[in-house]
Amino acid sequence: MAVVERVPAAATSFGSADRLGRANTNSSGERVMDARAVAAAGVFPIVLEKIPEPLAREITSELSIPTIGISASVACDGQILVVDDMLGLFSSFRPTFVKRYAEFAATADIAIETYAQDVIERRFPATEHEFGDSPKAAQQEPQR
Structure with a gap:
C-alpha cells in the first residue's frame, strides 16, 4: 500500500x-x-x-x-475515516474532513471520571469483577 x-x-x-x-x-x-x-x-x-x-x-x-x-x-x-474521529471521542480535535456520526467525548469523560472515583473509593473491583472462583463456589466442598 x-x-x-x-x-x-x-x-x-x-x-x-x-x-x-x-x-x-x-x-x-x-x-x-x-x-x-x-x-x-x-x-x-x-x-x-x-x-x-x-x-x-x-x-x-x-x-x-x-x-x-x-x-x-x-x-x-x-x-x-478514523473511528475515534467518527465517534467523536475527542472534543478539541475536529478536522474539517471528518464527519461525526456520534459525539461520545462527553460520555467517555463521564465514564472515565466515574471509573476513577470507583477505584479511589474502592468500589471497583467488586467481588463479582475479580478473577477466580466465585466466593460461593470456593466455599462449597467438592462432590465425591
Missing part, C-alpha cells in the same frame, strides 16, 4: 502542510506521476490523502488499482 498526499508528511516540519499544499501549484502533476509510479511498481491499493477532489477523480480514473480516500473524493474506490 502506498500513500499519495498533497504534500509529503515531512512538510509539517516547515509549518502547516495544508498551507504548503495549497500554495504548491505544481503538486497536481507530481501527485499523478507519483500515483502512476507506485501503481507500476505493483502497489495495491493507493491511499489518496488530502488530495483535491478533481485530482483524486483524475488519479482514480487513470489507475487500474483501487484508490482509498482520506479527505479526498467520493470518486475514490473506498474511504477511510
Whole structure:
C-alpha cells in the first residue's frame, strides 16, 4: 500500500502542510506521476490523502488499482475515516474532513471520571469483577 498526499508528511516540519499544499501549484502533476509510479511498481491499493477532489477523480480514473480516500473524493474506490474521529471521542480535535456520526467525548469523560472515583473509593473491583472462583463456589466442598 502506498500513500499519495498533497504534500509529503515531512512538510509539517516547515509549518502547516495544508498551507504548503495549497500554495504548491505544481503538486497536481507530481501527485499523478507519483500515483502512476507506485501503481507500476505493483502497489495495491493507493491511499489518496488530502488530495483535491478533481485530482483524486483524475488519479482514480487513470489507475487500474483501487484508490482509498482520506479527505479526498467520493470518486475514490473506498474511504477511510478514523473511528475515534467518527465517534467523536475527542472534543478539541475536529478536522474539517471528518464527519461525526456520534459525539461520545462527553460520555467517555463521564465514564472515565466515574471509573476513577470507583477505584479511589474502592468500589471497583467488586467481588463479582475479580478473577477466580466465585466466593460461593470456593466455599462449597467438592462432590465425591
